[in-house]
Amino acid sequence: MADVKLPEGWCISEIGEISLKCTQRAPKTGEDFIYVDIGSINRELKIIESPQYLSGDNAPSRARKVIEKGDVLVSLTRPNLNAVALVTDNYDGQIASTGFEVIKPLLVNSEYIFSLTRSLHFIDSISGVVQGALYPAAKSSDVQKYEFPLPPLAEQKVIAEKLDALLAQVDSAKTRLEQIPQILKRFRQSVLTAAVSGKLTEEWRKTKTLKPVSELFSKYTYVKNSANLAEKPFRVDEIVETIPNSWMWVRLAKITEIVSGIAKGSKSNEETMLLPYLRVANVQRGYLDLNEVKKIPVPASKFEKLKLISGDILFNEGGDIDKLGRGWIWQEQIENCIHQNHVFRARPYCDEISSKFISFYGNSNGKDYFLREGTQSVNLANINKTTLSLLPIPLPPIEEQTEIVRRVEQLFAFADTIEKQVQDALLRVNNLTQSILAKAFRGELTEQWRAENPDLISGENSAETLLAKIKAERETAKPKKKTAK
Template sequence: MAANSHSGTPDRREGGNPLPEGWCFSQISDVSLKASQRKPDDEESFAYVDIGSINRDLKVIESPQKLLGKEAPSRARKVIKQGDVLVSLTRPNLNAVALVSGEFDEQIASTGFEVIHPLLVDSRYIFALTKSKEFVDSISGAVQGALYPAAKSSDVQAYCFPLPPLAEQKVIAEKLDTLLAQVDTTKARLERIPDIIKRFRQSVLAAAVSGKLTEEWRKNEGTVWQSLVIDDIGEVKGGKRLPKGDELVEENTGFPYIRAGQLKQGTVINTSDARSKQLFITAETQAKISRYTVNPGDLYITIVGASIGDAGVIPQHYSGANLTENAAKITEFKKPIKSQFLSYWLRSQELQDLIQLEIKSGAQGKLALKRIKELPVPYTDIDEQTEIVRRVEELFAFADRIEQKAAAALEQVNNLTQSILAKAFRGELTAGWRAANPELISGDNSAEALLAKIQAEREKLALEKKAAKKPRKKKTDAVTATKQTR
């Protein structure tokens, strides 16, 4: 029997791992039938499920195409039925799998799927197997081709797994439905936290630059806010394009060149990403554009491209760096100013909305230096600015801690799914159930007995299929001879 060839030893071990009582090892091919294929009729309307129809996060079929047969691609051939399990053979590491619901019964899927048609086993159990890390690693390890790595049908069919008795499969599937739904709910809530934190930061900025954050503090200090424009605060100057023929270099020449891709998160970043990696100019180039450098505490604001309006403060370690022509700087302050306070205003939603209006009314989607000079600025004395910066930094630090904890929790939840699946396939989720129902896992109800039933059913279906294809019997020689004598 197929199960014996995979169980390895009498104590039902595979790779040294003991199986619960009544279980045995099997391959996908032992418990399923191959899906049938056909070419849709020209005028036939059907739902076409291709790789793009699978929501990889939710593991469901989502918005398949509605096609007529004459419009169908040549890959639209595999007939799918309710309870079938779809496994994408292309880039199997992405785990595009789904359980076919009644809505898509008798529809057509791409030949890019292996369609598992479970026979006398619980489809939900087989579907859960295909979501496990062990399955993904096994299929991904067998991919063929470098450009579009793809597994083969035989890789899926040969996958070896622990098979419980049918009654236990159903219990496991129900437990997984409940537990994984709870995990998904928790995951969805955690994934919303970054957006909540983002809105919280914007609310803090709005309160800071409107004076609401320090309203009580101001009653004791008696400060008064003014409505100014940026030109009242400091000088607005542009960056500089590299001279024709000069190029950026990766070698640290001592002359860093700040590009637009680095002007993020309210500061200047330096990452391994090509757009935000720190590059440099030569001493010769520096001599040509030395008037376009920045000082610590200067404000930057991007003026072209998709990220127009990104703003922040030049940090200390970028003193004397050269600034891209795609950004402007606010420097040589005319009034006492905390750079961070002005940065909060530039990054606030209120000013960002004004900038977008300026861009739409301007030419070529560019924020001109003249328009920057005319942007409004709320201004208060340096003491209140200092207090605002202190409070904002305190609240932002609190938000950072919440975000870090949420990210750590989300990582744990992501790992929890695989942990639950692993426990399920070791029989740990149903240990108590087995103890209470020994009659449902032994004898004729064992997994080995189930495999025997599947094999018998497979043979029966093969005979029926063969009989259906058998041609009509030829007329007997006697009948033929009688006709000939007439």
Template sequence: MSGGKLPEGWVNTTIGDISVKCSQRVPDENEQFIYVDIGSINRELKVIENPQYLIGKDAPSRARKEIKAHDIIVSLTRPNLNAVALVSEKYDEQIASTGFEVIRPTLVESRYIFALVRSRHFIDSISGLVQGALYPAAKSSDVQSYEFPLPPPAEQKIITEKLDTLLAQVDSTKARLEQIPQILKHFRQATLTMAIKGDLTKNWRVENNIINAWTNQKASDLCIKVQSGSTPTGNPFEQNGKIPFLKVYNIVNQKIDFDYKPQFITDEVHRSKSKRSIAFPDDILMNIVGPPLGKIAILTDQYPEWNLNQAITLFRVDKEKLSSKFLYYVLCEGKLVRDVMHDTKGIVGQINISLTQCREAIIPCPSRLEQHEIVRRVEQLFAYADTIEKQVNNALTRVNSLTQSILAKAFRGELTAQWRAENPDLISGENSAAALLEKIKAERAASGGKKASRKKA
């Protein structure tokens, strides 16, 4: 980590200079232990989660690295994913995969190093991005040789305390923001339910002296066509075909997405073998093979004519009775699917709605005037929800970058600038980072080159 003048009392050093090499061993055959592998790391929370409880004879060959409380483990596999964790007391003297580099700081605050290995510069450095490449795996030496700014011992503690507070606030804000899309999903569903029950326009009917004349009618009575598609025999698809052929995967988020795996059939097939399922803009489509069921779309004018496979049914409304958009929202609400679920058939793992069920499905039907008002209100409320969702996504993007911004400030000394000014005696002389490095060197020399035990700052 480089760039800029170091704060007073700080020095540049490497991870290898402030940590001791950790030992490896083969577990005894009957030894019971907790095994931490790469998959045990929650990359979002940076904690050990769901490790394996093993006995030695069942241990994989990679179960070799001893870990202790306050160690920092860094995954060397796909380091760009930043699978790192601070070892808690629960996993003291357990065993981790050789796919980790284990950092055991000496006289240095473990939480400071844990924050360091979460920084963007560290991630990019051991991933090779600093050199302009992306490595599938890092080496132990990549971690050990990583250079970073080391503050005095007292300042390390202040920095980690500030980081704990600030990053907890970021996590709390992020958690609240991440709940909003689900709230908006419920809001949209509630809007549709109110719409098809007439509750959304209850006051509108009173204000306009309109009698509640809703009726329940079969889809076949409100549509001039309710028809499922089919897949023509042989090889009907042509790259240069003119007619777009829809499959269920082309219905995404209740809209047509024909950019994904588009397929075309010839005009000849369209008007012969697949004549019954010719579809036009404004037709409503619903998948009848699931799970999941309830995928709905209204055809756009991207193409003048479409066709569809057997897993989709089209509804073409009688415009004197029914608005296409109103029927679209009725189907999106999901009552039709819920009503027929107990009678659906299909092979194991598959649910089918029959064409007969589609034709006999009961559709709530107000006047054309009220249908228009319902569509207007639903679209207005959905637009409001979409605006909020966009703002939330933008806020989440900013919050997600906030963690790295805070970490960068910490390692530039910006979080503790005032503290240093108020405590000059705690960052100079024997309390400086340079003096700390000398103590670490002296301890190593006194150990005669043997592994040193960890001592907390």
């Protein structure tokens, strides 16, 4: 920063020139204290949020640094994450980890120094000299030798006040923006709920004459051994929704052929083919993650049975509860792809069954069914082929299935557009914080104030004079050397 053109009355200083050395001590046996470690810092809000309340008997070896109100804590561990905080009066006299560099400002404004540690220039400066590849940590000297523009004391206070006001507005905007993805998630869920209950197409249905769904079943025959499941009567507690008169409740086995995949490492004496296969991790709720699709050897005789074709509906067997029953449509993105034994595929028997409509239902209301009918423990749950086959589906006529899919995709595309705009806005807000800080440390926020208050930035009130006073104060504060006897 030595080549930066400074405003009138400013000068360049190092952190070590305007601060005192932090004292250290080991907590006494039986002493109760608040311990602030790296994990106690909320990196987003830049505050001490969750310190530990300890006794000296249980104090960790790193609990050594005595902190006071107005001190600035800078984490030396992974400094690029910028875990910094200003010590408030409720932590005055407590103990912090030696993993912090504790800046103890002397005769300068603590809020100004704290804002400085949030700046990208400071972060990049101490992160650029980190030590070690796996667990990078800055050194105390990296912080102490950091050069920065020092304004006169009166201007420091004005800058700190302006930053408080401006950054509070930025944080408020950021908080509102961060809430929108959750709102959109609830919106998508409500769209699916309305779609699979007939409410989304209620007005549309009044203008149409639709073929009865029952006519559909004369166009195909079930796969062998599935008839018993397909025609199993519904229990009263399985039908949890009222559907339009033109719709019909059916078992998934009545409208699709359901097949489990192949286990990795299955042994076979016959010729094998090395094929890509979908795992549980690839099958997400409402989309497929195909960034990493592995290959396994598969018996050639099983290829045709396991090969995925466009329109196949995929369902996860489970694992943790979030994975239970989630899935989406295969659209032949990868040639000759098969699926893992923990992924089921349901193949519609005819073109008058919309794969997307069935998957919409499975990803929304179907999840409750899987949780109720599947096997589950505290955080784990799974379904088997029989449970999936018995999944109740509220099936509309094909014309309405098509209209529902069109409307859902249109509304989801609208939500995706908003989400992208929110992400772009969040990026601009994050950049705005750094832009405001950069302007502050160039003196741009207080340009008019300086013009109106020339006496407060010159002569005895200049930063040069302040720095001389700090130097004299630091000399006075130094402990006297012991004279040898």
